[in-house]
Amino acid sequence: MRGIDCSIPHRALTVVTGVSGSGKSSLAFDTLYAEGHRRYVQTFSSYSRQFLERLPRPPVDAVHNLLPTIGLAQHNGTNQPRSSVGTLTEVDDYLGLLLTALGTVHCPQCGQLVQPETATSAQTQLEKDFPEARVILVAERPWDPEIPRSEQLSELVRGGYRRIVRDGQIVELEGGEIDHFEVLESLPLVIDRLIIRDDDPRLRDSLESAFRIGRGEVRVESPDGETLARWKGDWSCNRCGLQLNEPTPPLFSFNTPLGACSTCSGFGKAMGISREAVVPDPGLSLSRGAIVAFAGPSGSAHRGAMLAFCERHEIPTKTAWARLTEQQQTAIFNGDDQWKGVLGYFDLLKERHTERDAMMHVAKFRAYTDCASCNGSRYSVGARNFATCIRGANIGELAAM
Structure with a gap:
């Protein structure tokens, strides 16, 4: 030029x-x-x-x-099975940052709101629930595996922590045999004995020391040994103790081992039984053979069990498959205690994996379908436990919008 x-x-x-x-x-x-x-x-x-x-x-x-x-x-675009509009435009990265900062999580077992406790939140709860109560503040001190336990005990005594709670009684560390304390899984150190009063700086200082010494695990007991409150500084449920993942950007990415569904490895698809293959003609009813897997003499017993299941659950058998509700179709595939459903039928065939005919029959109905564990969202259970401020949707629901 x-x-x-x-x-x-x-x-x-x-x-x-x-x-x-x-x-x-x-x-x-x-x-x-x-x-x-x-x-x-x-x-x-x-x-x-x-x-x-x-x-x-x-x-x-x-x-x-x-x-x-x-x-x-x-440049030539990348063609990776995990690539999506969200990953290529980096929108998913920003969604992960949003959830890291603003995500909330309820325990999937008991529904309790889970969040790391601090000395400030613990003091607020104590002042609200136990005003003017005489309490014992205890920190569960874990052992350091790198240091002999006898040395750790001596260091705690030198630091002013001379008492522990054992079997509901306060025991002096200096007065007992060291061997008696070394067998404990952790040391329930007595941090302070005090009366709860509003805006008490002593309570705040003692709670801060307890969270630091106990490395996040603190409890409050009454003088007779009853546990009044318990907190952990990590992401575990205070009610049932279930340990949850800490919200970090890798947790909200299906391209990381932490954030990917353990079943489909973050692909969103897994090899399973395809409904389209099992019911190739949705215009047929159950009584007319909509479930082709049960066709032929070998499937007659399962077909009869399916019709009995439908009668128990009031599912019409002479209505076209396409006109059944999603709940009814899912019920037929999942079954109940008496009949394990279409999927249970294939599970029985898989147990006969040494029989060539059985495995060939299963193979005709297998295909890549939405992962049953994550419903095709690709994200792990830990990531999907966190809800956003946007209508309470989790990362998988937001990414699907």
Whole structure:
């Protein structure tokens, strides 16, 4: 490209066009982009410039009024099975950051709101639930496996922690045999004995010490040994003790082992029984053989059990499969205690994996379907436990929007 002299207006869409080899890329990228980038980099300090891309000066006589430039080059797109619009545009990354900062989680076992407790939240709860109560503040001190337990006991005594709670009684660490304490799984250290009063700085200081010494696990007992409250500084349920994952960006990415569904490994699909293969003609009713897996003499017993199941659950057998509700179709596939359903039928065949005919029959109805564990969302149970401030949706539901 030689002898070019042109003027390109600012704040306008200018198209550089021409036949192949005429110098379009040389003008746009090798000249305009390179010079604009070079001038922009020159505005930084010498220290900062060492971390930035340095482009050579293009072979031009002069370029006037050139603004800083951005180059968008064309590349072949990646074709990975885990790629989605959310991952390619990095929207999923921002959703993960949103959940890390604002996500809330309820225990999937008991429904309790789970969040790490702090000294401030613990003090607020005690002042509300046990005003003017005489309590014992206990920190469950775990053993450090790298240090002999006798040394840890001596260090705690030197630090002023001389009592533990054992079998409902307060025991002096200095007065007993060390061997008696070393067998404990952890040391229930007595941090303080006090009366709960509003805005008491002593209570706040003692709670902070308890969370620090107990490394997050603290409980409050009455003088007769009753546990009044218990807290953990991690993401575990205070009611049932279920341990949940701490919200971090890797948890909300199906491209990481932590965030990916353990069944489908983050692909959203798993090899299973395809409903479309089992019911190829949804216009047929159950009585007319909609479930083709039960066709033939070998499936007559299972077909009879299915019709009996439908009678128990008041599912019409002379109505076309397509006109049954989603709940009715799912019930036929899942079954009940008396009949294990269509899926149970295939599970029985899989147990006969040494029989070639049985496995060939199963193979006819297998296909990649939405993962039953994550419903095709790709995310792990730990990630799906967290709800956002957007209508309470979890990361999988947001990504599917």
